[in-house]
Amino acid sequence: MIALLLRDLRLAFRAGGGFGLGLAFFLIVTTLVPFSVGPTSALLGSIAPGVLWLGALLACLLSLDRLLALDYEDGTLDLLLTAPLPLEAAVSVKALAHWLTTGLPLVLAAPVLGVLLSLPASGYGWLVLSLxxxxxxxxxxxxxxxALTVGIKRGGLLLSLLVLPLYVPTLIFGAEAARRGAMGLDPSTPLLMLAGITLGTIALMPFASAAVLRMGLR
Incomplete structure (x- = not known):
């Protein structure tokens, strides 16, 4: 599993679809918002949690179409089907590699970009925690x-249409937790809901992804 994780990390950096692209998109979104809504600090501070969460969500979406496509093209997925490592574990490792190269850099960059949006001082810790x-x-x-769109030519748009509705609960509770923290309110309820969603997806989604891959590659 460690060897597979290291391989996916190297591919993410070499292919240019990991950390740099996501961070660049996150920066662009954050920079453009003040131009579109005006430089008023009070207004920017009120919308900053939602904007940062939406930017992080879209940045994560950018590299998804390459997550399994390279392995499908070079035959690695066929080898994983016959490998001693369960396919569910292999899919979990790939999700972990995606988070390390895309999600984690966004979490670390969010406080810096929050300064551009006049995020209240009380909201930085809660923003990082929610992300x-x-x-x-x-x-x-x-x-x-x-996994649903692997093997489909130009399936990036279809992937976005399939994934974005599933992202909505995470976006709602994540942005609400950051917003409440920035306003000095108790964010424990949305944080608990967010943690529950994350734990539920980690527990169930690898099995669904592995089942879809087995049917698609059969």
Missing amino acids: ALGTPALSVIGTFGA
Whole structure:
């Protein structure tokens, strides 16, 4: 499993679909928002949690179409089907690699970009915590979407249409937790819901992704 994780990390950096692309998109979204809504600090501070969460979600979405496509093209998926390692574990490793190269950099960059949006000082810790709890679910759900569309030429648009509705609960509770934290309110309820969604997807989605891959590659 460690060897597979290291291989996926190397591929993510070499293919250019990992960390750099996601961070660049996150920065662009955050920079453009003040131009579209105006430079008023009060307004920017009120929408900052939602904007940062939406930017992180879309940045995670960018690299999903390459998550399994390279392995499908070079035959690695066929080998994983016959390998001693369960396919569910292999899919989980791929989701972990996606989070390490895309989700984790976004979590670390969010406080810096929050300064551009005048995020209240009380909201930085809660923003990081909500992203740390929610972005793993985005990677796991995205892996399921990638499994559904693997082998389909130009399936990026279809992947987005399939995955975005599944991302909505994570976005709602993540942005609400960050918003409540920024306003000085108790964010425990949305954080608990967010943690529950993440744990549920981690427990169930690898089995669904593996089942879809077995049917698609049969």
